[in-house]
Amino acid sequence: MNIINTKLAGVKILEPKIFGDPRGYFFESWNRQRYSDAGIDCNFIQDNESSSHFGVLRGLHYQAAPYTQAKLVRVIQGTVLDVVVDIRHGSPTFGEHLAIELNSEDKRQLFVPRGFAHGFAVLSEKTIFSYKCDNQYMPSHERGIAFDDPALGIDWRIAIEQMILSEKDRKNPNLTNAEILENGGCKP
Numbered sequence: 001m002n003i004i005n006t007k008l009a010g011v012k013i014l015e016p017k018i019f020g021d022p023r024g025y026f027f028e029s030w031n032r033q034r035y036s037d038a039g040i041d042c043n044f045i046q047d048n049e050s051s052s053h054f055g056v057l058r059g060l061h062y063q064a065a066p067y068t069q070a071k072l073v074r075v076i077q078g079t080v081l082d083v084v085v086d087i088r089h090g091s092p093t094f095g096e097h098l099a100i101e102l103n104s105e106d107k108r109q110l111f112v113p114r115g116f117a118h119g120f121a122v123l124s125e126k127t128i129f130s131y132k133c134d135n136q137y138m139p140s141h142e143r144g145i146a147f148d149d150p151a152l153g154i155d156w157r158i159a160i161e162q163m164i165l166s167e168k169d170r171k172n173p174n175l176t177n178a179e180i181l182e183n184g185g186c187k188p
Contacts, residue, residue, distance in 0.1 A: 003038045008086050008098050010113035010184045040111050042070050042186035044132040052122045055162045059119015060145040067138040068114040070186045071131045078127030079103040080120040081157050088115035089180045115184035117145045121156040134186050143179050144172035
């Protein structure tokens with residue numbers, strides 16, 4: 001597995017070794033020891049999967065303490081533009097974002113530590129998106145940041161008139177009005 005550290009401390013891109021032959025392919029999508037050796041020592045407790053079609057934008061989401069979450073995300077089918085925003089109080093990269101294309105062809109994964117808002121836009125006709133979380137989902141602690149916050153300047157690679165958003169995601173506040181998180185990493 002190739003590990004790429006990004007400009008946002010703790011956010012990592014993981015490129016798995018894919019073994020293919022005429023029957024198809026095989027790759028290891030999770031191995032506790034191997035990922036721990038790569039600096040991802042989380043106790044993932046929940047796996048989630050979503051299906052979406054072109055133009056769907058989900059995010060930017062996070063949870064407030066004590067239900068902050070680290071996530072390991074990947075695309076099983078299709079292509080997304082995956083985005084993380086640093087919302088860690090006092091971080092030197094506070095308010096900066098990273099946008100990376102994840103797809104089912106190269107099977108790259110993205111590790112999103114606690115302290116980051118996360119979202120994705122579907123670029124293919126259909127996408128199946130999978131993510132591991134190190135803390136439970138708690139609706140009362142769910143928070144969000146406006147996908148179109150001008151201070152973030154995110155290019156979602158989809159025209160705004162083609163975007164399909166939940167009503168909740170249309171109403172998220174800009175970063176300046178959002179609740180800021182204290183830490184990164186995995187569950188303490």
